[in-house]
């Protein structure tokens with residue numbers, strides 16, 4: 531048995547999800563005629579109290595479409611240095627939107643209204659025009675850290691005052707909602723656009739949604755086509771999404787609890803320098819100089835445990851719905867032996 535913690539993207543559809551997919555009614559979504567996609571988009575928009583939603587193949591695409599919609603070439607996007615839009619989207623902000631980036635150095639991926647305020651460019655011909663603030667919740671490289679909603683409200687007020695758009699990369703927003711006991715509607719009120727993923731902690735094979743106002747989503751639909759993301763009978767995937775929203779959100783607390791249990795067994799190891807605070811389903815730990823991350827990943831593999839070296843001295847483990855209690859027990863046992 532392989533216990534795979536490399537990412538929460540490695541999950542396989544459950545029997546219930548597969549059954550929902552097999553039964554899906556489908557149509558051509560480029561003509562907006564796929565009933566399952568229309569239902570998923572409507573359902574998600576309602577959930578967040580937002581006007582409309584757009585189903586896309588990936589979270590990279592929903593983020594990149596949002597950035598393209600909000601900016602003109604030469605505008606500046608303000609985000610944390612560790613954010614997915616900057617680190618892991620192939621330079622897409624420059625490639626797709628011709629926009630510049632202002633990096634902030636936050637607290638485990640979280641930035642403050644104060645930091646953003648200081649980063650906004652003055653109205654000066656020498657400067658790029660600050661246009662968009664992109665937050666990430668939970669923060670991937672921040673170890674699954676969650677925002678304090680009060681800070682988000684401050685950021686929202688600042689963006690309104692300075693006429694900046696506010697986007698949320700909520701690939702794992704579901705985990706934050708469960709961990710902080712927040713509601714999707716709170717987020718729908720705070721952001722101009724939100725990207726959420728179905729393929730991460732919710733266990734779908736494919737799919738992300740972009741949420742926003744009707745006009746925004748209309749523009750986003752056009753850009754999705756230009757980016758090559760117009761899909762046809764993708765309702766099979768949307769049916770998986772509907773199933774996941776109905777069945778796989780509340781159980782996330784289980785992943786968080788598993789993450790805390792494993793993190794405790796890691797924290798006491800001599801070869802571990804520090805474990806980032808575990809707030810949701812991600813464990814990131816840093817090693818002492820005597821051991822490299824690839825070397826530790828290799829020894830975990832001997833125990834049939836897969837992890838991911840996110841840097842030369844940091845390892846990431848991600849909990850998800852294909853990791854059960856028994857696997858967690860085996861993992862803790864393996865760490866005890868290392």
Ligand SMILES: *Cc1c(COP(=O)(O)O)cnc(C)c1O
Nearest residue numbers: 588589590591614666670699701
């Ligand atoms: C995974 C992830 C995405 C989107 O990734 P895709 O693989 O393109 O779906 C976006 N943001 C964050 C924070 C992520 O972890």
